[in-house]
Amino acid sequence: MTGTESEAAGMRFSPGLLDGLSTASIGTLKTLSECPGVSGYETPVRDLLKRLVEPYSDEITTDAIGNLIAVIDTRRKGSENGKKCDDGGGFWEGEIHQSAGTCGNGEGPRGRKVDFEHPASGRPVRVLLAAHMDEVGILITHIEKDGTLRFGCVGGIDASVLPAKRVSIGKSGVPGVILWKPIHLEKESARRRPPSVENLFIDIGATDADDARRMVAPGDFGVFATSFDGFGDGRVKGKAFDDRVGCLILAELIKRRSIWGGGDKIGSGGAMTVAFAFTVQEEVGLRGAACAAYAFDPDVALVIEGTICQDTPGAKPHEVVTRSGNGPVLTFMDRTSVADGRILEELRRIADRKGIKVQYKESTAGGNDAGRIYVTRAGVPTATVSVPCRYIHSPVSVASISDMEGALLLVEGFLESVAGGFRP
């Protein structure tokens, strides 16, 4: 899977900046980053996440379109050493599946109340935290006579990052190179022409089409072959930080359940049912989140994302969107949703109280699962907490560890806040 050497960098992060992420957490991010999971082909990353969070979850389910949903009920103790506690009662079988098919508020078929009248209704408040596990990538579309492969992009990839890059195809990870005609043979007039996917081919070392067919087939997915590593001062580099950083934060929160949701933490807000949804197909139209949100029927939702970061040369001050290292990002609005003002206000208060430096996404570009979740059923108050990721949707993205840590603590603070009675 690795396409570059790491001798130059070494793991130079300083863990535990804010009592959040540990060296082990960064190791988890490495496995998440290097794992393939192109939209529609999320199985490898879903299996990995399931292994990571199952021991700490009260209930874990893969739904019909592939979302992985881990549920924690704060009335249960969970287990510090990772042993799954089991004291009966299924959030999924007993409640969610049965309520599927109903529309909007009201009584489900089994009489489950899905209104917002908690705690009077007796139903613990339902919180949805969503991070998508899919990543942008490629699909092999055709095998040429000479054994090279044509491909299409899954999700928004700017073709200018493709020439001469390494890819890894299919579950077995067949290595390939995206070919690029030598500059020597390029006509002067064509040298400023940007690359386009129609003119790019992948070489897997096949001598002809039959040889290629022994290694790959049309429909096989491909990801960038990029190794994860520490990078510069306090940053990391790797592929698919959009949104494996969100997956990491969710996985960490599940492990830290005793910190934000231990039995003694049930405050005036009463118990919570928290669903951690690792959604599919975000990159091709926020599709998985729609189903996960419908099924879980949350009272409030938070999306944890990797977002655009353009604090790099060439961008004017108003074009930077977010800055790496300036803390987790609050979004007031993007292409797909307007954040719930009450949640935003609460997140600001939490940041102030905890001393977490936050920043705003100074643009309305991009979109994420929040766009689906907030219009689910009768509507769900939803907001987004993001981690700035430079070179998002390219073979290698760069993110700051302190930003991830800030996002983790901010979302954790939000869970504590809901436990303490906050309702949008």
Next chain:
Amino acid sequence: MNGEPIASFEPDGTGSSGSAEGPKRRALSEQLEELCLISGVSGFEGEAARAVLESFKGLYDESRIDTLGNCIMVKKGEVSKDRGPRTGVEAIAHRNDPSPVKVMLAAHMDEVGLVVTKVEKGGFLRFTCIGRIDPRVLPGAEVVVFGKRKVLGVIGSVPLHLRERQESDEEGQAVGFDDLYVDTSLSDDKLEEVVRVGDPVRFASTCVRLGGNRLAGRALDDRAGLLAVRVCLECLTRSKHEADVFAVATTGEEIGLKGATVVAYGAHPDVAIAVDVTFGLEPGVAEHEGSKLGGGPVIGLGPNVHPEIARALLCTCDELGIPHQVEVIPGPSGTDAWAIQISREGVPTALVSIPVRCMHTPSEEVDLRDVEWTGRLLAEFISRLNPESLKETLEIRL
């Protein structure tokens, strides 16, 4: 030409990538990966010469590194074993002696790369290229900056929608060097301390095997040629040869054949062969522009190449059953052969090339069989060389 073939050629595996991998192929692959670990951006080959000497240990009798950093390894022939090869002025004085033929093999060890032109606030570096690099292969590439210590970097580009665009340009413009920068993510103080303007930068990509016979990596232009020279020396170690072999890893090829110019003067060979890479056929490269990967060594023809040496090489291929291709180059070959040919009073020069796809990018690609075949061809050609045979070969033309 005389002598028996040093070894009948047995192809190692079939053309299919599915074939079992022989130990030879694996050894070749590992040797090439080892050569690709060497950093040698043109003009900054200092580390490379010593690494090449280390890698070729046991395959040469004498070695030296000349003023421009060329790494010269001499493998003595049967005649010279006792008295040592004649070089420089001494060699001129004995020009007419029936001394052994001096054959020079030149493969350049330098590689295309980048150089830092500005250290900017925020952990960023601006750069330009050393050798010919298409800026369009750079966005999203990882690099190693050779400052006081090695620093990992990621190349970023000014996003498409923020780039200066001409009204008339409907397709938009591709990135140029002005749109590109290296992100080191180091603090300003640290970057200032570690990296200076003028520091070289190379691609960070490592080697990867593709299919059964191919390998992709950076700097295969011309580490693949260097490996072919190594294969040749290994073959010669197992057989007798009369000629003195000057195996040279040259410098500065990518910036104008600098090393070859001076080493050809210094070594003063009787005959020389440049071992380089040529354009491999790939989508976008027309049939007449490139050679097939796995099709065997490519023998250059044209004004840069002595026709009789080329003919002798082609005959050797035929006799050994080595698949081969021909590349007709009507003008400058863009290889060390171009400089060597007009050194001193002129050197009968040939050019043998290995087809490479994706040339001058972080992911160049070769077929290892072509490297092996090239090495064996060179060894066989050299094993047949003696003063009489060379005279005879060249006389056909005169």
